[in-house]
Amino acid sequence: MEVYELLERALKQLSHKEVGLALGVDPKTVRRWQIRETEPKPYIADAIRQRLLPLGEPNPEPGRFSFIDLFAGIGGIRTAFEQQGGRCVFTSEWDPYARKTYAANFHDGRDHVFASDITQVHEDDVPDHDILLAGFPCQPFSIAGVSKKNALGRPHGFADKTQGTLFFDVSRIIARKKPRAFLLENVKNLVSHDKGRTFATIIDVLQNELGYQVYHRVINGKHFVPQHRERIIIVGFRDPVDFTWDGLKLPPFENAPKIGSILHREDGTEPADWPYIGGTKGKVLDKYILSDKLWDYLQNYAAKHREKGNGFGFGLVTPKDTARTLSARYYKDGSEILVSRGSRKNPRRLTPRECARVMGFSDDFRIPVSDTRAYKQFGNSVVVPVIAEVARIMVPHLLEEKKSTPAKRSRKAA
The missing domain is CATH 3.40.50.150 (Vaccinia Virus protein VP39)
Structure with missing residues (x-):
């Protein structure tokens, strides 16, 4: 099958762990695929092409x-x-x-x-x-x-x-x-x-x-x-x-996009092979939802500082809002940008793909690293459309x- 050939090409350049990170699976799963103990799902072939294999030959033109x-x-x-x-x-x-x-x-x-x-x-x-x-x-x-x-x-x-x-x-x-x-x-x-x-x-x-x-x-x-x-x-x-x-x-700021424009649609219309969503509806994975312990901590921390007259605390956003600045420390608790899921549900972090979008990267931008590394990288990046306009x-x-x-x-x- 073609998927096994593609997998072998990827493994000539990357480790099982790196391939697994890019595909959203455990390294052990990659090893089982390699020895043909289990068979990858049909979308894996496209995912390997899009995320792991070389982009092809560079443009021979000298450029302007x-x-x-x-x-x-x-x-x-x-x-x-x-x-x-x-x-x-x-x-x-x-x-x-x-x-x-x-x-x-x-x-x-x-x-x-x-x-x-x-x-x-x-x-x-x-x-x-x-x-x-x-x-x-x-x-x-x-x-x-x-x-x-x-x-x-x-x-x-x-x-x-x-x-x-x-x-x-x-x-x-x-x-x-x-x-x-x-x-x-x-x-x-x-x-x-x-x-x-x-x-x-x-x-x-x-x-x-x-x-x-x-x-x-x-x-x-x-x-x-x-x-x-x-x-x-x-x-x-x-x-x-x-x-x-x-x-x-x-x-003008009043015409600028709001956070809803970069969130996963969660209606099944986004690529099913992305490692950040799952199921037939493409729902954001549970791992991005804050645990009860972390959510309680962030709320208590914010309340403590409110009593002192400080503005420290988490940044909860709805689809109609503009977020705070994404930082390289976002991987720690996601507190500066938390997506509301309603008053009775814990909020969630942005996924790495949503972080790419909030920095102005297109959806074909490859994210071959772990979530922690991706959060750091996008938090340290530029807003691409700003630089493009300059x-x-x-x-x-x-x-x-x-x-x-x-x-x-x-x-x-x-």
């Missing part, structure tokens, strides 16, 4: 522009720029589970470098590219005096200001490769971190030391998805352009500048 994807996570920023016709030529992500999800979702040829730790990659080994993309983590900045650095024979300038932080790896690559543009994404609090000094350092390095036109804006994912999620976007261009944020098309207004300036570059050089030579 090239980009690199640093601190890539599961590829949310990449997804947005590929929609604009870009081609990724280099990826860096240190987390092995995020790398697994990333690799399951993107066509990458032999010429594509996938580095694990960008701090260990020399900037000369990074391919040339038109745009640098980075959702870099923000670590505390320690700004030492230039005179002290000079006395010790150490570098100053941006190296002095950012050494020891992951932004340093972004800035050193920009300094060496001089891409036409960049996009950086971070939490909103980056602006106020260390009384604004961290953000001021970043802008100073990008604008005054690396010489880029820099623009930044805080955008709420709530414009596109049913989640309140504010993130700062920093974009920069190497050469003068007339970029402005005025071109952004942000749907990419939409960035790319025309990039292509215009790209076309004009030869002419600029010939005039300079003349």
Whole structure:
């Protein structure tokens, strides 16, 4: 049977546990299938194709522009720029589970470098590219005096200001490769971190030391998805352009989708092979419903803080609501987004597929990892439609500048 051939292909690359996670079954079940002790259900063949087997050959076309994807996570920023016709030529992500999800979702040829730790990659080994993309983590900045650095024979300038932080790896690559543009994404609090000094350092390095036109804006994912999620976007261009944020098309909040739009329909119309739903009606599995013990704890915790005048507590949502921000800690208790099942029933967590949807990923995005890993990955991701909208207004300036570059050089030579 074809299903056994597909299973063997998957097991050449993945362990029984990994295959089981992706298919929503126990590893022992996978072993029984492999030795043909039991027969997989008919939908398993399609599930293996969709979730576990390679996506096929990468697109041979060079793309309208090239980009690199640093601190890539599961590829949310990449997804947005590929929609604009870009081609990724280099990826860096240190987390092995995020790398697994990333690799399951993107066509990458032999010429594509996938580095694990960008701090260990020399900037000369990074391919040339038109745009640098980075959702870099923000670590505390320690700004030492230039005179002290000079006395010790150490570098100053941006190296002095950012050494020891992951932004340093972004800035050193920009300094060496001089891409036409960049996009950086971070939490909103980056602006106020260390009384604004961290953000001021970043802008100073990008604008005054690396010489880029820099623009930044805080955008709420709530414009596109049913989640309140504010993130700062920093974009920069190497050469003068007339970029402005005025071109952004942000749907009014009152017209934005509500949480009901991302929930499983539970009427039998969704793929029966998803590991998050079951039965003929496609009901969400019981494992996502909070236990009595956890639900009691969360209610008591919220009541205790209400008495003190605090706002701490769980976030219960109905299909007509907008959720709080999904975080990487969602796997612990799901408290920030709990789906109401009525006053007499315990609420439930979002499933990983619903988390993908609330971040703006399409339903064909593969989730080859455990629920715990998936929750962390989506909680750390970007809202894809937000980045896509920024990419939409960035790319025309990039292509215009790209076309004009030869002419600029010939005039300079003349």
